Amino acid sequence: MISQARSHSVKRIADSTVRRLSAYLRFLEESAVDGVETISSDALARRGGTTSAQVRKDLSFFGSFGKRGLGYSVPELTSSLRDILGLGREWNVIIVGAGKIGMALGQYEGFEQRGFHVTAVYDTDPGKIGTQWGSILVRDMSRVEADIAEVTPDIAVLAVPVGEAQDAADRLIRAGVKAILNFAPTQLQVPGDVSVRNVNMAMELEGLSFILSNRDR
Amino acid sequence: MISQARSHSVKRIADSTVRRLSAYLRFLEESAVDGVETISSDALARRGGTTSAQVRKDLSFFGSFGKRGLGYSVPELTSSLRDILGLGREWNVIIVGAGKIGMALGQYEGFEQRGFHVTAVYDTDPGKIGTQWGSILVRDMSRVEADIAEVTPDIAVLAVPVGEAQDAADRLIRAGVKAILNFAPTQLQVPGDVSVRNVNMAMELEGLSFILSNRDR
DNA sequence: ATACACTTGTGAATGATTTCACAAGCTCGG
DNA sequence: CCGAGCTTGTGAAATCATTCACAAGTGTAT
CATH class of the missing domain: 3.40.50.720 (NAD(P)-binding Rossmann-like Domain)
Incomplete structure (x- = not known):
């Protein structure tokens, strides 16, 4: 189990962070369509107009979702982000x-x-x-x-x-x-x-x- | 002449500052309709959901537009903000x-x-x-x-x-x-x-x- | 089995923005 | 003209956000 969204303590999350999470999610969904299985913080960053450190920091507020040396599993991170953003319901x-x-x-x-x-x-x-x-x-x-x-x-x-x-x-x-x-x-x-x-x-x-x-x- | 927009040096102006300037302008326009002649940073702040210090700091990047003890002239500040935001043209x-x-x-x-x-x-x-x-x-x-x-x-x-x-x-x-x-x-x-x-x-x-x-x- | 190349997660450092706090200036009433 | 009462403009302090930099894992090739 990599995903552990929301097990973290509750520092107030910045608005800018939440916006970026939305952007990451959108890009992950596009990547899934293209059949990509794994993605690095660097790829995510380039596409979202930010830096890889920023991506990792944003995610670190909620847990640890990646594999060192490899990156993030597209379906797992997608699911975690949905969960974080509260999109698991209607x-x-x-x-x-x-x-x-x-x-x-x-x-x-x-x-x-x-x-x-x-x-x-x-x-x-x-x-x-x-x-x-x-x-x-x-x-x-x-x-x-x-x-x-x-x-x-x-x-x-x-x-x-x-x-x-x-x-x-x-x-x-x-x-x-x-x-x-x-x-x-x-x-x-x-x-x-x-x-x-x-x-x-x-x-x-x-x-x-x-x-x-x-x-x- | 109170207005002296743009005579200041060019520190990069934060995006958030520019958004607030837009908000102040909108509120000034409403106030003008109501016949208000003068407005304090505090009134501006309350309406815009920020603080009076923030309002004064925002404006201070571009000049000094108010009168101590009195506040800001609504028409003069309106005109200065338009100028700052580049709304003086089509x-x-x-x-x-x-x-x-x-x-x-x-x-x-x-x-x-x-x-x-x-x-x-x-x-x-x-x-x-x-x-x-x-x-x-x-x-x-x-x-x-x-x-x-x-x-x-x-x-x-x-x-x-x-x-x-x-x-x-x-x-x-x-x-x-x-x-x-x-x-x-x-x-x-x-x-x-x-x-x-x-x-x-x-x-x-x-x-x-x-x-x-x-x-x- | 080991070395190598890669990528994460995260404290520490830096940078940016907001808030504080107060001297200085203006108006008004007497 | 003077004092009281407001309000601005702004350095300094505090808070918040981003970037740096690197130890610690992970996969792959040999």
Whole structure:
């Protein structure tokens, strides 16, 4: 048994580490398709844009998964990483906001593939409620509390206009949601036991704008 | 004159700093709408989920913008931040990939509002080429090099399927693109003079999954 | 059975970022 | 004009993250 994920003590794991673990997992999955059986920290690093020491350090927080002289078994490390990232189960996800982004997300296959099951999409617009997009039915936002009381979703994806984002978040949190993926370009105010991740395209573009503006000084 | 953006020496500015500057700018714009004239680092911090010392340190890399005892002038700091972030001009953006995400992005008003002008959308699918979505016409990807030779876009947004992302990036880079906003869930391999920002929804969900799985140990 | 080439796991060192803490500057009221 | 009350700007300290460097395993070839 090489795998021993989570037997380690609980130092707080940095966000950057978790992101890299995701990246390693993706690359491992690609490698498995190509029939690779074993992979070194160096190969993993090159592909992920980091260093081999970083890869080994990241993994060392959770256990020891490799064989000296040889590297890591692709299927074993894949399985360990899934386990570490909590992907060993299905997560229920609701999407709030059936605009362009909400609907694009609802139909994105990548979610289901990784165990994120979209159980419902909500909107307040009567013109949208009841419409079907692929396999997804848009439900009335006024029902969201009642629905959540029955089956609490693990994660809520917020894809509403910026002006409605805080209100929507407050409702979801009051109803018991503990994790939000926020697409609205605003910093949500949430209690400490609620986790938020932001996806903010304007901010990313501004980051590029900054880099381009400051390239050469 | 309080504003003195960019007169400072050029320590490398951390990515995290730039993201926070974006957040401050957004909040300043909201405050201006509410008629606020002056704001303290503490108010800025509370709203942005950071500390007042962090706000002041972030700004101090670029100059000194406040008045002791009073805080920052909202319009002056807004203008300074715009300047720092390189938002004093229009940036030309092309979108590559006219799938759901590409089209949602193309129609997102937030881009134009902040000076990111979408000049073209490209796809390889003959069924999509020539179609019009709002004001945006989908063009033939095979023309992209010729178009770029005429007017180099400042930023390319990559919204193609993961299997095509690296090839598309290579083409764009060969044609002279120096900044890419990548929505494909893959780590692009690019030369050192090309800047890439990644937006990866699966990775964000996995980050939440990790947090939810490790909450209580 | 041994030597060799390779790769991990991890303390220690370095580097980067955040927080602390406080002098200095500004405004306002009297 | 002076003192009280705020708030900035910034070195120094503390914390956090990455890189270095190497002992300790592992597989392979002879």
